[in-house]
Amino acid sequence: MKLIVCAYHNVGYRCLEELLKQGAEVRLVFTHEDSPTEEIWFRSVRELAERHGIPCLTTDINEPASVARVRVIAPDLLFSFYYRNMIRPEVLAIPRLGALNLHGSYLPGYRGRVPVNWAVINGETETGATLHHMVAKPDAGDIVDREKVAIEFTDTAFDVFNKVTEAAVTVIARSYPLLAAGTAPRIPMNLAEGSYFGGRRPADGLIDWTKSAVQIYNLVRGVTHPYPGAFTFLEGRKILVWRAWPVEGSAAPGMIVSGNPLLVGTGEGLLEIRSLQAEGEEEVEAARFAAAQPAGKRFANS
Template identity: 35%
Template sequence: MRVVMFGYQTWGHRTLQALLDSEHDVVLVVTHPRSEHAYEKIWSDSVADLADDHGVPVLIRNRPDDEELFTRLKEAEPDIIVANNWRTWIPPRIFNLPRHGTLNVHDSLLPKYAGFSPLIWALINGEPEVGVTAHLMNDELDAGDIVVQRAVPVGPTDTATDLFHKTVDLIAPVTVGALGRIAAGETDFTRQDRSQASFFHKRSAEDIRIDWNWPAEDLQRLVRAQSAPYPAAFTFHRGKRLEVLAAVVSEGRYGGTPGRVFYREGEGVVIVAGADARTGRNHGLAITRVRTEDGEEMPATDYFTTMGGYLTSRPPSR
């Protein structure tokens, strides 16, 4: 089939590479300009460079809504458009242009975790598995019929970086497998159960601020989700920003006020956590490694030389 590819960053790069390695003919690539957004500088393999290396024409767009682009798409005469990590709305006149429509490849197990940063949100929420879905695009975002979907389990110590590497390897088989079904004339695909759908926004600095009212189990997953190269989860100690690089759920149960620097346990320092910490029924978050405001990394036991005081979500007002 003749394929036009819309994509960006490493997800789009892997998709384009899979298409170039397949029996299909990539006739045009559309990608975004480079971005300075913190999350878009991560996993930023260039789709444009890969297309150029293989002699495929490239168009750079923030939004696919201009007449020149539409004309170029019609001239390319694609049988299908394949999209992965395209960051803005694709209008119906484009996604319905090819005879087979548009196949979108998304790094979640749709209908859950449509939208942005699905791996990070899924890890924070304690999902047992994550994956990649190829679905046909329709008028509703990430809502079309599923052609191929594959899942991988989330391990007890997996970080978002681990899950990225697990799922990015699924892109090629999911994409090529879906195109194979479509090229073979199959049309009996899986309708999404929209009662199970969820949609998530882009992550920002506010989303990595530690709230000590969260249960320790949730905070430990937040720390794992914000693993390098993602921005680390952070809190404030004595008015200065402190990044939490590694932590575990404490073995013991600790009562008191959320955020209290309380007790050395094993290789960590336990912080009281949970909105109902006063009951004494909660585990705490045992921080094991931190990064200070001036960029110094160290074991938490070296940083917290004395117990007492509080970690807070925001610096104290002056």
Template identity: 40%
Template sequence: MKVSMKAPQKVKPTVILFGYHDMGYAGLSALIKSGYNVVSVFTHKDSNNENVFFKSVTDLADKHKIPVFRPEDVNEPSWVIKINDLSPDYIITLSYRHYLSNEIVKAAKFGAYNVHASLLPAHRGRSHLNWSIIKGDEESGITLHEINNIPDAGPIYAQTKVSISNDDTAHTLHRKITELASTLLPVWFTELYEGNLTGLDQDESQASSYGLRRPEDGHIDWRSNANDIRNLVRALSFPWPGAFTDSEGKKLIIWKCNVLPSEQSFIPGTVISIAPLRVACGKDILEIDDFSLTKCPEPGYSRKITGSDIIVGMILR
């Protein structure tokens, strides 16, 4: 058991934020509201290969005249020196895509902490929101933990749950968690520098980590049961790249679907009907409500389907 180290109250505690995406934005907003002196922000450049649907940490930092840095490798020696020269009271990370070296973590006088969008020790690592839905979890949440030499494995100082409904997608879950973070983080960060939080070691027997997901990991295996495929679809639905299959050489992306129980036997991937579009799975049938084909980047193509696109008896692969 550890108690958060109390910062001197004569002046605002200084902090360096390492953050990106909506969680990074929520974290920076919370630090400002909580009375921290944010001496610098480390974030990432937006990628042309990524759907940037989220708020900009850089824009918020610029609004408050906070210096912003976007290094390719934050652990490069010159950046380590710069961070140590800033000598922050705290380091806070949220959705930052590089793990910090021990040399950086030790630069924080009163500790380095991460806000992770899962109920640690479950779903350590990357793509945790997607994995929560893929695995059929009924709850997720946010966790404030100390940073140590094992990613996402440090003592937990605060944690709150949020339910996952059967209709949630990664995007709706992302919004739930971001809204929760916007409410809780100002309270947590205030409690942190007042020394009112106690850290508890994680239960390693309950730890899980499934790794970073890439767009190609969304390829549907029709031998799976329909409910597992539906979970994959929910986990990767827009604005993520989508779960997909091959339809006679075209990439068919499924955005929304439902499960129909069935005792009938078909080759997995067989198109059973067109209107509605139904496909046989290893168990049960998937009824597809919304999909798109190659060069149709967003949901809605199913409302424009023509008879030549997909035919009964076709096998999706």
């Protein structure tokens, strides 16, 4: 069994690690160069590959030279674990037993980009990890295996991502022996029962104070550390909100009604901001910041 693995991030690291634990013969790894504009808090797939003496490339697998190399290896299976490039059909057709992707949701729900963040932002109570065959359409091929994880109301996206990573390893541990034996199931995916979401940019973290306190809280925990964060503006100054909690009460959207704790009006309920960061300054407890902000000031969209 010859394998080629495309992998990045913690899911890529842990799933490649699990394949190696099972004795898989990984002939080549494709990964990515780390971006200088991104906070790198996850483990290095390239370091793992090099430690095991596996050739590792950061060129796109879809480039002609890469495709030619894949053809020479003629892998039995190709895996994609949080690899960020869509793999073209001509590459997917090369592996004898198929090309499979590990997706960070319980498919067919939350197809597309950053599924963990979207699930938290949308207030879901569960998500998961799914191994499926790759086709031209993203996250649409037959399902091999999947594992659910719970999303607690106190979980941040980082907490959920760690749960999904463990679920991904569980799925690979169960599925690889079946794939190698040619006995793995193939469950057709019903896309009509699912959903699709696109990527998110830092600018998408802007808080809309007309939404409910729970919705804003979900945004905050969905993009808090190590992600770019939810933000608002106070008298033209950008304020990042890192921790918050919804509480009962009412006030005009964005209106500061109390400084200790820092309570802000929303479209429904109040949001208690617990830690924040004014642009260009360090993150602080909200009460310390609010001491200089009298009640009646208002957070705004710009």
